[in-house]
Amino acid sequence: MSWRRALKDTARSGIAVERKRLEPLIAVRGAAGLAIVIALSLWLFGPAAAASSAFGAFQAAIATFQRSWRPRPELAIASGTSLAVSTFLGYLTISKEPLFLALLVVWTFAAGMSWAAGPTIGLIASSNVAIMLVTVTLPTSVAQAAGHAAMMIVGGLVQAALIILFPVRRWGAHRDALADALAAEADYARRLRHEPVASFDPQPLMEARNAAAVTPRQARRRPAELHGARGIAERIRPVLASLADPAMGVPAEGPARDRVRELLASAAALLDAAAHAIRHGEPVSAPPAALATFRTPDTGSILTGAPYRAMTRLNTLLQDVVETAGGTPQEDTPQEDTPQEDTPQEGAPQEGAPKGRGELRDQPQPTRTRRKTAPHHPPRRRPTFLALIPKALKAMRSELHRGSPITRHATRVSAVAATGYILGTWLPLGHGYWAPLTSVMVMRPDFSQTYSRAVARLAGTVIGVAVATGVVQAATPGTLQSGTLAVASAALMYLLMRTGQFATQACIAAYVVFLLGMGGEEWTQTVPERVLLTLMGGLLAMLAYAVYPAWETPRLRTRLADWLAAQGPYVAAVFGSYADPSTSSAPDVRGALLTARTARAAWHAAVARATAEPVRHRGLSRTAADDAEDALAQLGRVAMLLEAHLPERGAPPVPPAARFADALRESTRKGAKAIRERRVPTWDAVREALDAWETENPENADKVVRNTATLVLDTLTELSEALDTAVPPMTLDGTAPEKPDGPRNPKDSATR
Structure with missing residues (x-):
């Protein structure tokens, strides 16, 4: 691909707005936490502390929106606390520019390396560096810096408390992951009816497996319908493929193939019903016609050998997944990913077992072994947040070598941040931190995200600043009104966060204008330089990737x-x-x-x-x-x-x-x-x-x-x-x- 086309595609991707399911209640909850922190800070410490603490609450809420299977309160607290530490250390060195520049390089390099531990940690660390560049300019003494840092921690605690007190779709992400896996298998069953050798993308199953790992606190609260269904879904996939593939015994055409198509259609309907029940936390409403398909008496005379064993096994697995999705966990379904010795294998003939639970009673059954009731196995464990720290450090250390894309990204972003800070302070524009802030926020380990985010950042900044400036000129809001407008901008950003970077950056730009206006800065002091320095920061980020790339x-x-x-x-x-x-x-x-x-x-x-x-x-x-x-x-x-x-x-x-x-x-x-x-x-x-x-x-x-x-x-x-x-x-x-x-x-x- 030529550079011209690559830039065109990334620009189009950056300004695109996707249609996503909005979550207004979560957006309102995040905005409420921000409003509480701003009001408390204004009442106790004044506008400067309110602006600083608002960044902590704002970033803590953003952290909870990231795709993570970890409890959301932990993310909010970790984000607010890490931002407080960054701000306090930055303020201690800001008076000595060489020392602050050294801290910025080290801090930015560490934030770049943190992407090795996962995108959520990488985003939180990068955002902390970017916001630190703003918040270190707000205090005027060490005591005030400590107070601002404390209020940032309070902002994270407030967001965490609201998540606990007012949960929205508790276990929603875990439900969606498991439901998506079952829905993907339902779609696979439908495609197999017309394409017996169709491929299957296991990504939904991988996501469901990641969601199944829970912390000890989550394990005590996990709903019953999230137990065991994923393990059953894993075993359904090969059975579906075996039933449909002509290489396993069913001719491409004829009565046997027609019966297989009926069974696959019924399996898809039952899997969709289970997926809907798990996604919404409702009882399973199994279609009667789909259940009746497996009761057809002549199936045993049409299918023989491996296809009949696959059909029988599929019937049993579908019954299991329907019962589990309805909230009745199966004791004989292991909770671990590794099958236990007592667990029968896919489609293997099993001797002496009772007939299926009501579905194939009227037709001949292959000999089966009675399934032994296995003891309850603990779920897959996810380390606690504190236990995650050594794992994250180990992941970062493993990427610390010359050929690693993560190391190249960390080197690139730290060099750009230092260069942007030096240029920003040297130019007679004021507020020189906007350039390195933009660079740190848009740079990612890969090319397409870096360039698309740079375009989105610039376009969104222009739109957001223009709208916010128009509001300020027309209404001339005071401190309280500016805080209210900042909260409204943040709420809109939380609502539109999943629709793309363009809308997000526009809302962030308006939020910053209103927030700094609450602190007493006029729009003429921030708007022109913000646009110019944002452009410079974005160009530095794009140029750095072109000069020192990590091509895939x-x-x-x-x-x-x-x-x-x-x-x-x-x-x-x-x-x-x-x-x-x-x-x-x-x-x-x-x-x-x-x-x-x-x-x-x-x-x-x-x-x-x-x-x-x-x-x-x-x-x-x-x-x-x-x-x-x-x-x-x-x-x-x-x-x-x-x-x-x-x-x-x-x-x-x-x-x-x-x-x-x-x-x-x-x-x-x-x-x-x-x-x-x-x-x-x-x-x-x-x-x-x-x-x-x-x-x-x-x-x-x-x-x-x-x-x-x-x-x-x-x-x-x-x-x-x-x-x-x-x-x-x-x-x-x-x-x-x-x-x-x-x-x-x-x-x-x-x-x-």
């Missing part, structure tokens, strides 16, 4: 290699489960799957960032990246089909699967290394293991497992073919080496 495009090969290195062990673990069913390998499969999902998410995030960058590809074209992504996604889907029918203990082993799993694990490790070195991976060891599988007792081999192994090799071959079209690396003499012909095998390609 050159790292795409590494991200792709990481995904392959994580996907290989997952597929190998699934095959290993068939090689030796006597040992429970379900925890290994689950752990490998989570690792593969994380690598997949990192790849997609990298591709999204690279798409917006004005950088040409280096060794991996867009077409090659798309084809390689499709191949790796297909590899995961093939393994998911086998995962839906993991064998139970005592099932006949498939010894060739062990050799195939070992070859696959080693070959994907070497293949990932080859991708990083810009070579095309080969799969000779996997092909040899598959050939040996064909020659060793083929009549006793599990045909489903053997056919899936063939699909695995085919997808790996497609991956090599996709990378074989990439731009070859240059040799030392500047010529391109010949393409290796190893991975291409017409015989293997013809099997797809």
